Amino acid sequence: MDSRGQDGQRAGDRRVVWTVVGTGIGPLLLAATREGLVNVVFHATGPVLDRALERLASRLGTEPERAPGSPLLAEAVTQVRTYFEGARHDFDLPLDWSLISGFNRRVLRELASSVPYGSVVGYGDLAGRVGQRGAAQAVGAAMGANPLPVVVPCHRVVESDGGIGGFGGGLDAKRTLLALEGVLPEPLF
Numbered sequence: 001m002d003s004r005g006q007d008g009q010r011a012g013d014r015r016v017v018w019t020v021v022g023t024g025i026g027p028l029l030l031a032a033t034r035e036g037l038v039n040v041v042f043h044a045t046g047p048v049l050d051r052a053l054e055r056l057a058s059r060l061g062t063e064p065e066r067a068p069g070s071p072l073l074a075e076a077v078t079q080v081r082t083y084f085e086g087a088r089h090d091f092d093l094p095l096d097w098s099l100i101s102g103f104n105r106r107v108l109r110e111l112a113s114s115v116p117y118g119s120v121v122g123y124g125d126l127a128g129r130v131g132q133r134g135a136a137q138a139v140g141a142a143m144g145a146n147p148l149p150v151v152v153p154c155h156r157v158v159e160s161d162g163g164i165g166g167f168g169g170g171l172d173a174k175r176t177l178l179a180l181e182g183v184l185p186e187p188l189f
Contacts, residue, residue, distance in 0.1 A: 029052050040147070079151075127139045
């Protein structure tokens, strides 16, 4: 019996490669499959990195391989670096959405396609864009479940009253990203 998953690959055929990239908000884990970038994780050192790799292995059914020079990661590494240098405003990468589904995937795809660099959207507004007016809290949960932060820009989702809202990478990281994009002034210290 042929045991193929949703992506048409046999169990065990899926390869996951990863590396860590230094950025203006700390080290980011970038992980990719043949389909594209599958995961970005903040604070990717020590126990955080170990837990992220264990989660990937569990969720994707294969042990991630450290492969900083892999062609599967090369473009993602380049684009992340140029983004943090201020030379890139849009990510143009194949994405593997297999770590997220349903409402959360719809919300994140809408965010990625409709909220450009240098702009923000409210949680409630984003809920309305996916036909779920009044689902601001669910949008917040989708942002917290985002397996591809920075690349799928959950940092651009803010509170309607002007607050910046939460962020998996920490509020300092969110402020730094919004300042990089010109939405907030650069911190004085």
